[in-house]
Amino acid sequence: ATIKADAKIAIVGSGLIGQFWAMIFAAGEYRVTIFDIYPEQVTKALENIKATLSRYESEGCLRGNSSAADQAALVTGCNDLGECLKGASYVQECVPESVELKQKVFEQMDPFITEEMVVATSSSCICVSQFVGNLKHKHRTLVAHPVNPPYFIPLVEIVPGPWTPVEVTAKARALLEQVGQSPVTLSREVAGFALNRIQYSIINECWNMYKDGLLTAEDIDRVMTDGLGPRYAFIGPLETMHLNADGIVDYCKRYAQGAYNVCSTFKPPPILYDVPTAEQMLQEIQKTIPVEKVPERRRWRDERLSALAALKKRIVDY
Numbered sequence: 441a442t443i444k445a446d447a448k449i450a451i452v453g454s455g456l457i458g459q460f461w462a463m464i465f466a467a468g469e470y471r472v473t474i475f476d477i478y479p480e481q482v483t484k485a486l487e488n489i490k491a492t493l494s495r496y497e498s499e500g501c502l503r504g505n506s507s508a509a510d511q512a513a514l515v516t517g518c519n520d521l522g523e524c525l526k527g528a529s530y531v532q533e534c535v536p537e538s539v540e541l542k543q544k545v546f547e548q549m550d551p552f553i554t555e556e557m558v559v560a561t562s563s564s565c566i567c568v569s570q571f572v573g574n575l576k577h578k579h580r581t582l583v584a585h586p587v588n589p590p591y592f593i594p595l596v597e598i599v600p601g602p603w604t605p606v607e608v609t610a611k612a613r614a615l616l617e618q619v620g621q622s623p624v625t626l627s628r629e630v631a632g633f634a635l636n637r638i639q640y641s642i643i644n645e646c647w648n649m650y651k652d653g654l655l656t657a658e659d660i661d662r663v664m665t666d667g668l669g670p671r672y673a674f675i676g677p678l679e680t681m682h683l684n685a686d687g688i689v690d691y692c693k694r695y696a697q698g699a700y701n702v703c704s705t706f707k708p709p710p711i712l713y714d715v716p717t718a719e720q721m722l723q724e725i726q727k728t729i730p731v732e733k734v735p736e737r738r739r740w741r742d743e744r745l746s747a748l749a750a751l752k753k754r755i756v757d758y
């Protein structure tokens with residue numbers, strides 16, 4: 441593989457998401473160094489990355505232009521945090537989702553952060569300002585939140601902290617685009633970023649409809665998989681409005697009252713810690729996917745997401 445000049449990426453935390461990031465950057469022909477608090481996890485992650493890349497190659501879904509072996513050779517392990525960060529232009533932190541832990545890890549990284557580095561956290565919910573406030577290099581940090589499995593779902597939410605300058609955000613976005621992810625940039629921190637704000641609004645309505653006995657769990661999911669989902673794989677809700685009338689202004693004129701009437705019947709957000717309702721859903725869902733079959737079904741999902749990613753690459757003119 442040809443190695444890029446300004447080209448080292450550091451991955452801190454080499455669990456599920458850390459390994460995905462390593463494979464994504466290696467496909468982009470970056471040198472990647474992975475670190476973990478447990479040295480045996482680094483060894484395990486390297487083996488897993490090698491095996492996964494070779495499986496993707498045989499399944500025809502390997503990203504990038506070089507072979508699985510060449511890509512795996514770009515990923516090395518490291519048992520020292522300072523060594524891991526040394527010379528890196530971009531750091532992706534992937535330790536478990538806890539404010540205290542992320543605070544600790546960012547404090548440990550701070551002495552090794554340079555004015556050229558961008559240091560991103562994979563955090564799904566925690567805003568970076570919650571744990572970098574005391575750092576010397578807090579202005580070099582931001583959230584780069586991937587979606588599982590990031591190898592096949594390209595979206596990354598970039599969320600700057602209050603002190604992150606635009607050039608740092610822009611640098612992260614350019615790099616992520618260059619390695620084939622699809623970043624979006626929020627202008628400031630907000631709970632749930634964008635994806636989970638949208639996702640929770642969907643879950644809330646699904647939950648409330650189920651509780652009201654309007655549809656079965658299976659039929660609720662089918663509204664997405666055979667209704668909104670296929671459309672949303674190609675056009676978003678705003679473009680949908682634009683296409684479903686003579687432009688978005690016309691859509692608003694035609695449908696505003698109807699939409700408002702529907703939305704006025706929405707209930708307040710449900711508390712999902714509602715075990716009886718969840719138990720009832722489980723009984724239904726178990727009929728097709730027993731809990732012990734969840735890992736198998738996850739693999740099934742990832743195979744289909746991989747096929748969809750390949751299809752989109754072939755037919756969508758980005």
Ligand code: NAI
Pocket residue numbers: 452453454455456457458475476477478481533534535536537538541545562563564565585586587588
């Ligand atoms: P994981 O549990 O699979 O991996 C975390 C890794 O961090 C482990 O290997 C662990 O040994 C290591 N670690 C723990 N303490 C450490 C320390 N002090 N220094 C260095 N390494 C340390 O977790 P996962 O799923 O990879 O999640 C990582 C981050 O990515 C979390 O913030 C999570 O919210 C976020 N994320 C997870 C997604 C998912 O679906 N799993 C999706 C998007 C983001």
